Amino acid sequence: MPLSWILLILAVIGTIAFLMARSRAIATVDGDARRLHSLPIYYGLNGALMALTPALGLLAIWLLVQPILLDRSILADLPAGAVPDGGTAALVMSDVRRVADGIDSGISSGSFTRDELRDLSVEDVGGLLASEGTALGSALTGEVLTAATSYWQARSSLSWIMTIAVIGLALIGGAWAVSRSRGEFRARNVVERGVLILMIAAASIAILTTLGIVLSLLFETANFFRQYSWTEFFFSTTWSPSFSGRGGASQLGILPLLWGTLYISTIALIVAVPIGLFAAIYLSEYAGKKFRSVAKPLIEILAGIPTIVYGLFALITVGPFLRDAFASPLGLGNSASSVMTAGLVMGIMLIPFVSSLSDDIINAVPQAMRDGSLGLGATKSETIRQVIVPAALPGIVGAVLLAASRAIGETMIVVLGAGAAARLDLNPFEAMTTVTVKIVSQLTGDTDFASPETLVAFALGLTLFVITLGLNVLALFIVRKYREQYE
Amino acid sequence: MYDMRLTERVLDTETDKPKITAKGVQVYYGDTHAIKDVNVDIADKTVTAFIGPSGCGKSTFLRCLNRMNDTISIARVEGDIRIDGEDIYDKRVDPVQLRAKVGMVFQKPNPFPKSIYDNVAYGPRIHGLSRNKSDLDEIVENALRRAALWDEAKDRLSQPGTGLSGGQQQRLCIARAVATAPEILLMDEPCSALDPIATAQVEELIDELRQSYSVVIVTHSMQQAARVSQKTAFFHLGHLVEYGETGKIFTSPEDPRTESYISGRIG
Incomplete structure (x- = not known):
């Protein structure tokens, strides 16, 4: 039974449990809802929750675990000769799965039946599957077909068991909730506890996902360092990957990329932080209500422009302008792609991040602080410099940090504005590139996940992650040390 | 001793020239007429109390005396307010300088989120009142x-002023105002x-301050x-x-x- 049908049936059971639990609760107090412990809707919600939560939980776990166990048992039954030399068991397994899928769709579309399948030769099945649109990595062998058939059988019977188990659990849960649904039952407390558990689950998913991302980065990075020396990676100043020979010929030094990232981000922040901060101070402290109500949304529009549009702006307008106005006359090169172009355009992109957040934070500083300072004979600007900005500092640092993370992670503006050439150079009018751009270029096209040229992308990603994490910790430390807390 | 001094002062104030004179003061908040034709002379080295029910305009009038109403964009002040004979709403008067001369302590303690020392040193620093550390x-x-x-x-000058108790915070705000050397x-x-104990301490303090300053206090409490x-x-x-x-x-x-208010019939 397809998954969507199971979900639909669960929804129906949930609705029925809701209605029954609610009406039963009302019935136990002879229709006088005031005598219920909780509002009627809570009895209904309790019914629906009890019917759905365990069933959905079982469904999720089943769907996660079944393929793993099934793969393992089929793989164990696979004869030793089924895995060809130079191939991996995983490749064979993916063929097995594809054949099983092919059998599935072949039977449901009626091109052959189960009995026919048993009588057909391996070549005929291969031909039939190919005509059904199943593409295989290598020619179908007898072992694979046997494995695929038993895989397919096990899967379809497991699917029925799962359907019955899930729906049965939903019915049991719903019935239990309905039976408990009496006037004195504390449905509200139970529902609220259920919601609390849901929130904890949501929070855990966020944390676990982060953990998963980090772990996958770590494993792939470890793979990379088994094939490539870490001293070369961190200290070599040359980046020249080659896809022709595997390993050896490539030089994968991160320094030029890191330099490009830091150079471009620094220029972007030098543009964005002062402009954004001054704009925020003007808007929150000096501008009139009318001007503010127009200007703030206008600035925030900048944040809504897709970065590819900024990239086009860099490529077509800013790059050539900088080249003709500064780089060429000053003799600093004649490339339209340059660190300066990408930095400037990225800075413009970051202005709303800094200004909008800082503006909110400055507005949150209590009026009493301003009154206190003005009442002592301070001017408006003294008040802003010595009272408001220090009080808002943690938030402002947070805003700058967010902007910095965006700058470090930005890819599109760099590709179009600064080019893709890895270079270690001080000249801001020279084309350079960043870590993220190289991650993209190492992972696009025909990739082989066993070669260092591809795996280096994970090492680059992990390095970037460590750097942004370090920035966050540093900022947290600065904020702790210099924060001026108000009440 | 205390009573004698009090009598002396009261007699003094009648002969002294007033520190603040207000004539025909009107204040509008947008369309609301908040202060209607107030005339008052406030003496030097005296504590003057403004009492009245909520919304009667006593705080508004107080904020006219150091032009804090200027910071509210919809407020408009008319009439003549002079300190030592000088019109404080004259175009040549800088409200910033005026506020250095006329200190203010607010309803809710509002120490800056800085150390106790920096809170008190704030005014002297911006006005350059000290030559060295x-x-x-x-x-x-x-x-x-x-x-x-x-x-x-004295042992915790470098700790944040916001860490003090409410009464201490308010005294810190008074110290902050006093440090600017206002009149x-x-x-x-x-x-x-x-709370009552902190209130008693601040009241004692106000009585002390009277010897050097003209103090104007807005209060809800008739006692x-x-x-x-x-x-x-x-x-x-x-x-x-x-x-x-x-x-x-x-x-x-x-x-x-007045009689109804004092006997508790209005307000």
Whole structure:
């Protein structure tokens, strides 16, 4: 039974449990809802929750675990000769799965039946599957077909068991909730506890996902360092990957990329932080209500422009302008792609991040602080410099940090504005590139996940992650040390 | 001793030239007419209390005296307010300088999120009142002593002012105002957020401060007005109803509205 049908049936059971639990609760107090412990809707919600939560939980776990166990048992039954030399068991397994899928769709579309399948030769099945649109990595062998058939059988019977188990659990849960649904039952407390558990689950998913991302980065990075020396990676100043020979010929030094990232981000922040901060101070402290109500949304529009549009702006307008106005006359090169172009355009992109957040934070500083300072004979600007900005500092640092993370992670503006050439150079009018751009270029096209040229992308990603994490910790430390807390 | 001094002062104020004179003051908040034709003379080295029910305009009038109403864009002040004979709403007067001369303590303690020392040193620093560090130390110590906070704060000057208790915070705000060396001290319900013990400490302090400054205090508590002030002004619905010696206002008020308020029938 397809998954969507199971979900639909669960929804129906949930609705029925809701209605029954609610009406039963009302019935136990002879229709006088005031005598219920909780509002009627809570009895209904309790019914629906009890019917759905365990069933959905079982469904999720089943769907996660079944393929793993099934793969393992089929793989164990696979004869030793089924895995060809130079191939991996995983490749064979993916063929097995594809054949099983092919059998599935072949039977449901009626091109052959189960009995026919048993009588057909391996070549005929291969031909039939190919005509059904199943593409295989290598020619179908007898072992694979046997494995695929038993895989397919096990899967379809497991699917029925799962359907019955899930729906049965939903019915049991719903019935239990309905039976408990009496006037004195504390449905509200139970529902609220259920919601609390849901929130904890949501929070855990966020944390676990982060953990998963980090772990996958770590494993792939470890793979990379088994094939490539870490001293070369961190200290070599040359980046020249080659896809022709595997390993050896490539030089994968991160320094030029890191330099490009830091150079471009620094220029972007030098543009964005002062402009954004001054704009925020003007808007929150000096501008009139009318001007503010127009200007703030206008600035925030900048944040809504897709970065590819900024990239086009860099490529077509800013790059050539900088080249003709500064780089060429000053003799600093004649490339339209340059660190300066990408930095400037990225800075413009970051202005709303800094200004909008800082503006909110400055507005949150209590009026009493301003009154206190003005009442002592301070001017408006003294008040802003010595009272408001220090009080808002943690938030402002947070805003700058967010902007910095965006700058470090930005890819599109760099590709179009600064080019893709890895270079270690001080000249801001020279084309350079960043870590993220190289991650993209190492992972696009025909990739082989066993070669260092591809795996280096994970090492680059992990390095970037460590750097942004370090920035966050540093900022947290600065904020702790210099924060001026108000009440 | 205390009573003698009090009598002396009251007599003095009648002969001295007034520190603040206000004539025909009107204040509008947008379309609301908040202060209606207030005339009052406030004496030097005296505590003057403004009393009246909520919304009667006493705080608004107080904020006219150091032009804090300027910071509210919809507020408009008319009439003539002079300090030492100088029109404070004259175009040539810088409100920033005026506020250095007329200090203010607010209803809710509002220490800056800085250390105790920096809170007190804030005014002297922006006005350049000290020549060097030891000078500034002295100003800070004196201000804290005057605000009766020195003994409690001297060992924790570098700790944040927001870490003090409510009463200590309010005394810190008074010290902060005193450190700027003002001539007049405006206090907008300085004890309304404090417990009785802290209130008593601040009231004692106000009585001390009277020797150097003209103190104007807005208060909700009639007992407080009676305890700390020599002159009392009763505001009602934007009007200054009655103004005179505190003793007289509380014992034999002339206006029936004052009498009703004091006996608890209105407000």
